[in-house]
Amino acid sequence: MNKPPPSLRRWVFEPDPNPPASRLWLVSLLAILAAFLASGLIFWAYGVSPLTAYITVIQGTLFDSTGLAEVLRRFIPLVLIGSGLTLAFRAQFFNIGAEGQLLMGAVAAAGIALFVPLPAALVLPTMFVVGFLAGGAYALVAAVLKARLGVNEILTTLMFNYVASYLVIYLINGPWQGKTVRGFAYTDPFPPAAVLPTLPGTLVHWPTLILGLIMTVFLQLLLSRSVLGYELRVAGANPTAARYAGISATKVVWLVALCSGGAAGLAGVGEAAGIHQKLLDPSQISLGYGFTAVIVAYLARGNPILTIPTALLMAILFAGGDVMKVSLQMPFRVIDALSGLLLLFLIGSERLVEYRLRRKENPQ
Amino acid sequence: MKLRWIALAAVFLGAMGLAQSAKLKACFVYVGPPGDYGWTFAHDQGRKLAEKALPWLETKYVESVPEGQAMPFIDKFVKDGCQVIFTTSFGYMDETVAAAKKYPNVIFAHNAGYKRAPNLATYMADFYQVYYLSGLMAGALTKTDKVGYVGAYPVPEVKRHIDAFALGVQATNPKATVNVKWINAWFDPAKAAEAANALIAEGSDVFSYTEDSPTTIQVAAKKNLLAIGSHYSPMLKYAPNNVVSGQIVHWDKIYIDFLTKVHNGTYTNKNLQNVDYWWLLSHNAVELGADINMPINPKFIPALKAKMVKDSAGKMVSVYDLVMTQLKEMSQPKPSFDPFTGPLKDRNGVLRVPAGKTMTEEELTSMEWAAPGVVGAWPNEPK
Numbered sequence: 001m002n003k004p005p006p007s008l009r010r011w012v013f014e015p016d017p018n019p020p021a022s023r024l025w026l027v028s029l030l031a032i033l034a035a036f037l038a039s040g041l042i043f044w045a046y047g048v049s050p051l052t053a054y055i056t057v058i059q060g061t062l063f064d065s066t067g068l069a070e071v072l073r074r075f076i077p078l079v080l081i082g083s084g085l086t087l088a089f090r091a092q093f094f095n096i097g098a099e100g101q102l103l104m105g106a107v108a109a110a111g112i113a114l115f116v117p118l119p120a121a122l123v124l125p126t127m128f129v130v131g132f133l134a135g136g137a138y139a140l141v142a143a144v145l146k147a148r149l150g151v152n153e154i155l156t157t158l159m160f161n162y163v164a165s166y167l168v169i170y171l172i173n174g175p176w177q178g179k180t181v182r183g184f185a186y187t188d189p190f191p192p193a194a195v196l197p198t199l200p201g202t203l204v205h206w207p208t209l210i211l212g213l214i215m216t217v218f219l220q221l222l223l224s225r226s227v228l229g230y231e232l233r234v235a236g237a238n239p240t241a242a243r244y245a246g247i248s249a250t251k252v253v254w255l256v257a258l259c260s261g262g263a264a265g266l267a268g269v270g271e272a273a274g275i276h277q278k279l280l281d282p283s284q285i286s287l288g289y290g291f292t293a294v295i296v297a298y299l300a301r302g303n304p305i306l307t308i309p310t311a312l313l314m315a316i317l318f319a320g321g322d323v324m325k326v327s328l329q330m331p332f333r334v335i336d337a338l339s340g341l342l343l344l345f346l347i348g349s350e351r352l353v354e355y356r357l358r359r360k361e362n363p364q
Numbered sequence: 365m366k367l368r369w370i371a372l373a374a375v376f377l378g379a380m381g382l383a384q385s386a387k388l389k390a391c392f393v394y395v396g397p398p399g400d401y402g403w404t405f406a407h408d409q410g411r412k413l414a415e416k417a418l419p420w421l422e423t424k425y426v427e428s429v430p431e432g433q434a435m436p437f438i439d440k441f442v443k444d445g446c447q448v449i450f451t452t453s454f455g456y457m458d459e460t461v462a463a464a465k466k467y468p469n470v471i472f473a474h475n476a477g478y479k480r481a482p483n484l485a486t487y488m489a490d491f492y493q494v495y496y497l498s499g500l501m502a503g504a505l506t507k508t509d510k511v512g513y514v515g516a517y518p519v520p521e522v523k524r525h526i527d528a529f530a531l532g533v534q535a536t537n538p539k540a541t542v543n544v545k546w547i548n549a550w551f552d553p554a555k556a557a558e559a560a561n562a563l564i565a566e567g568s569d570v571f572s573y574t575e576d577s578p579t580t581i582q583v584a585a586k587k588n589l590l591a592i593g594s595h596y597s598p599m600l601k602y603a604p605n606n607v608v609s610g611q612i613v614h615w616d617k618i619y620i621d622f623l624t625k626v627h628n629g630t631y632t633n634k635n636l637q638n639v640d641y642w643w644l645l646s647h648n649a650v651e652l653g654a655d656i657n658m659p660i661n662p663k664f665i666p667a668l669k670a671k672m673v674k675d676s677a678g679k680m681v682s683v684y685d686l687v688m689t690q691l692k693e694m695s696q697p698k699p700s701f702d703p704f705t706g707p708l709k710d711r712n713g714v715l716r717v718p719a720g721k722t723m724t725e726e727e728l729t730s731m732e733w734a735a736p737g738v739v740g741a742w743p744n745e746p747k
Contacts, residue, residue: 066439073436169548173518173743182478182730183520183744184454185548203436276432284431284455325426326440331397332428 009361016356024301027353031345038345039338048328060323061316067323069202072209073275074315077102077267077289079212082296082307083219084263088256090223090302091236095257097142097157098264099290100164101135103282105268107168108134110176110187110279113194113272120193127194127269128211135265136258138164143257147250161290165282172279187279196274205274208266215263219304228255264290292318295343314339388627390414390619391446392425393434395453400551402576406596407452407475410615417620420627431455438463442470448626450619451475454519460484471626471633476521478729480640483633487618487641489649490521492528492728493694494611495572496703497652497687498592499532499542501608502570504671504683505590505664506533509540512568512584514559516550516575518743520730525574527735528703534737536673536683543568544740551576557583564589570608578602590664600655608664612651618643642725645694652691659691660684704728710746711736 016023040050061067081098088095095101109127112118118126138160145151169185171177178188196205223229235242235252242249271285272278279285296314300306321335390411398408404427415423424446426437434456441449448471451460457477464472464484472484480486502511511533515522530542543566545559556575560583563571571591573580581593585603593599594610618641625631631639643649654661660668668684675681681689693701706717710733717723723731734742 066436066443070436173548177744183518183523183732185517185519189458201439203433280431280455287430322426322437325428326424326437326444329425331399333397 009359011357012360013355013357015354019354019356023356024353027349028299028346031349032342034349035338035342035345038341039334042334042337043330046330046334048330053324053328053330056327057316057320057323060327061319066202067319069199069204070319070322071312071315072204073202074289074318075311076205076208076212076270076274077286078293078296078311078314078318079307080208080215080267080270081260081264081290081293082300082311083212083216083304084260085293085297086300086302086304086307087219087223087232088260089297091232091252091256092239093143093146093253093256093260094154095139095142095157095260096154096294097139097160097290098260098267098293099286099288100157100161101138101261101264102268102271102286102290103161103164103168104138105131105135105265106272106279106285107164107171107268108265109194109269109272110171110190113190114176114187123191123193124196124207124273127273128266131265131269132262133265135268136262138265139257139261140254143253147253168279168282168285172281176279178278185281190273190277194273195277196270198274203275205270208270208274211266211270213308215266216304216307219259219263222259223304232256264293287318292339295339295346298343298346317342387420387422388418388448388623389422389424389444389446390448390450390623391441391444392423393429393437393441393449393451393453393456394425394427395429395431395455396551396576397427398425400576401578401599402596403550404452404576406613407450407615409597410613410619413616414619414623417616418623418627421623429456432459434459435463438467442467447471448473448623454521469633471631471636473622473636480637482635482637485622485631485636485639485641487622487643489613489615489618489641489643489647490524490728491611491613491650492524493645493699493703494650494652495525495528496532497691498572498609498611499529499534500536500683500687500690501532501660501664501668502529502572502592503533503535503537503540504668504673505608506537506540506568506570508567508569509537510566510568511540511542512560512563512566512571513542513544514556514563514571514573514575514580515544515546517548518546518741520728520732522574523734523742524728524731526738527731527733529572530735530737531703531708534735536671536686541737541739542735544738544742546741546743547575549575553577553579556580560584581607594654598653598655600658600661604661605663607654607661609652609654609660612653612656614649614651617647617649640725644699645691646697646699648695652687660687709736710734711738712747714746 043050043053061071108130112127112130142153142156145156146153172185176187178186180188198205231247232252235247292314296307296311299310324330325332392411394404396404398404411423415421429437450473452475454476460472460474461479464481474486476488477486533540533542547555547559556579560580569589571580571584578599581591581603584591585606590606590608592608594612596613600607652659669682671683672680690701702722704723706721707719708717710716716733732744732746
């Protein structure tokens with residue numbers, strides 16, 4: 001009896017001392033699949049076959065020119081904000097105030113567009129620069145509070161979303177309310193020089209799209225090829241070690257706040273100058289891009305360049321929700337449920353990465 | 365044999381194709397979900413009633429379309445063969461104008477706006493007369509002489525409604541004030557509850573509102589206070605003992621009229637430049653009611669009959685009779701009464717409508733002044 005009988009061999013689920021890198025991707029993929037399965041149940045309960053729903057979504061987004069444009073339009077703010085957030089999360093700076101930073105970017109853009117006389121060629125570049133600074137400075141407040149006073153940045157950035165939102169409401173109802181809007185809460189439309197060009201027949205403001213792609217590459221290089229990036233990675237992975245190595249935690253926090261807030265500010269400039277061409281109610285300026293970008297950054301696992309596929313995924317979901325609204329006459333909250341489930345399953349499965357399933361023989 | 369089947373099938377399919385192409389396809393862009401119990405709910409009721417009434421009509425809708433982003437949905441509607449497209453919020457105005465230019469063969473109708481084109485009409489069912497009648501009742505029923513009003517946005521539409529309401533309140537109770545709180549949202553139950561509670565704390569005991577949820581009614585009912593509060597859709601069921609009356613809309617009247625005229629060729633994509641529906645009580649597009657066909661909740665009729673006031677001719681009448689008489693006068697094809705007839709002064713004493721004049725649609729849709737009795741912030745108040 002050297003070999004144990006088969007009944008004594010069993011599967012065990014145990015912590016893995018050395019999880020391989022591939023398991024991260026496997027678990028993430030499975031979590032995404034599980035989220036789609038669970039949402040399928042919701043669609044089914046609503047009376048729409050999940051298969052029909054997903055086929056409709058894929059056909060209506062990826063195999064349809066209007067649909068593809070709608071995906072790209074959502075991709076722009078998501079990739080911009082998402083790539084900035086990967087950096088912040090990598091440095092353990094949990095900036096969830098991108099929504100507010102986006103709004104500050106939009107406010108800055110509107111201020112330049114409506115009230116600062118500039119040569120036409122300089123208007124848009126100035127809007128982007130000032131928008132970046134406005135978003136970055138807004139995040140910097142939370143960074144300063146964290147670095148100097150140890151205030152939790154999750155709370156400050158979250159609360160600052162509301163402050164930004166009310167600032168926009170104040171401006172469009174008060175000092176910036178347009179002369180041509182008959183009392184409604186909008187600014188006047190931006191002059192033509194402050195309007196971003198779009199791909200013909202779509203709402204895809206391509207200059208911001210290009211800016212977003214450049215941003216991912218730039219941030220990736222900054223992170224992996226520069227001294228700053230090295231300091232950032234060390235500070236994020238092991239703050240104590242970073243302190244011993246003489247890396248300034250303050251500097252790192254400032255840098256990631258500026259980058260992530262600035263990127264969100266750029267997204268705000270794009271939405272204001274590309275889509276709306278005016279400042280309007282905050283709930284209409286951004287459709288929660290600042291929050292969805294958290295999923296984008298989370299999925300990209302700290303790699304700015306990987307936000308290109310992950311932002312694309314979330315953009316497809318966004319545009320897919322619209323397709324479902326029109327083609328299947330489903331309520332718009334359905335897609336919120338889907339992205340919520342996605343985040344839930346991803347975070348819920350996080351611990352599984354450090355576990356393995358192994359066939360073990362019982363000791364005799 | 366086989367050929368015959370194929371021929372039959374072909375005829376059948378052809379007939380189906382014909383039957384389909386004979387239907388008029390109308391598509392609706394909604395700003396909120398049909399479940400908002402207010403604005404979009406009422407539009408969706410109108411769409412359903414039109415579809416029921418018109419056998420040749422086929423409809424489709426898309427809900428919760430953000431402002432400034434309607435074009436992709438309009439693109440999709442046109443691709444799907446929509447021949448008439450309704451955009452049901454002021455915020456879609458510029459996009460609808462652009463869409464009408466982009467698709468000259470499609471007929472558009474924009475709700476609550478003022479820009480038209482050969483293939484773009486505008487339409488609105490307005491409540492100002494109904495708000496005046498609501499005000500008459502509120503003035504009669506308040507015991508604290510303070511009437512609360514929860515307003516959405518300080519835009520001309522809401523200001524016009526508050527002014528009409530305040531004129532009514534002061535007609536039956538010159539001592540009473542209308543205390544206004546803005547929530548800066550069309551649909552935000554949390555903010556509406558906050559505003560209503562603040563008004564209660566200030567002493568208001570009768571409420572009216574312009575926002576898309578039943579919140580104000582529910583908050584008032586909890587303290588057993590009253591609301592003239594079916595707004596856009598009937599809301600008696602939310603507080604049967606507290607809802608006195610309200611403002612109900614029948615978008616179906618406009619939708620059926622417009623679509624019938626499109627179907628019989630009266631309206632084409634060339635002749636809508638001057639087509640503007642500004643439909644009031646006389647068109648049955650709006651209704652005074654706690655519920656459909658119930659102008660006043662019977663529970664409150666005795667109290668309204670007991671309260672006597674002077675009518676415009678100086679005769680003593682009960683508020684109930686006053687409301688019913690003026691409702692009848694305004695429901696005639698040529699209304700013999702209009703609340704915005706001069707002389708009217710604003711709350712600062714500035715003459716806004718001279719004696720003998722009645723405000724025009726143009727003046728009503730851009731009015732910014734506050735009526736006497738209105739208390740509270742009033743953005744953009746003219747000096």
